[in-house]
Amino acid sequence: MTLLKKIITSIKLSINERADGLQASIDDLKESVDFIHAEMKEVQGKLAETISRVGKTEEKVLHMDSKLIDLSRYKRRWDLRLSGLSEEEGEDVRNKVISICQKTAPGCKEKLPDVINTVHRLGRVTGSARPREVIIQFSMRHYRDMIWKAAKQSSFLKTHNLRFKEDFPPEDRQKKHAVPTSQKST
Incomplete structure (x- = not known):
């Protein structure tokens, strides 16, 4: 049985080594995913801010176009x-x-x-x-x-x-x- 115990112990060590390696890989992946998630949140915030600014700019452009047409109407009178x-x-x-x-x-x-x-x-x-x-x-x-x-x-x-x-x-x-x-x- 000692031979069997040695084999089982050897298998356990191999499994533990592989599990530790997998855990390290999983931890690295988790860290990468967390980093990407944080970057995505930042990009989403900037995108929302940009969309808001574009909307306000479009409103200003429409308002200025309207004013320009009104001025043109006035001049053409x-x-x-x-x-x-x-x-x-x-x-x-x-x-x-x-x-x-x-x-x-x-x-x-x-x-x-x-x-x-x-x-x-x-x-x-x-x-x-x-x-x-x-x-x-x-x-x-x-x-x-x-x-x-x-x-x-x-x-x-x-x-x-x-x-x-x-x-x-x-x-x-x-x-x-x-x-x-x-x-x-x-």
């Missing part, structure tokens, strides 16, 4: 657009526009050269048969409103295929021309 005015090489578009405005609202004929501030065509020369629109900026809103009101019944504009329009920001023009989702076909 002094403008009118004129469509249908034929283009000519080397034209004096300002004098043409003043003449058209004088014929549209003859009651303020003398004051118009002073209150029409800036006049220019919109966009690049394309060579298209369709003339580019003209933007007109008035220095006094009162006169802009008089031209706008008179243009609605102007026979001169109708006979010359000219049309005044209000100058809206691109965002408002897109909304105006967008088809509501309830009207879209499926």
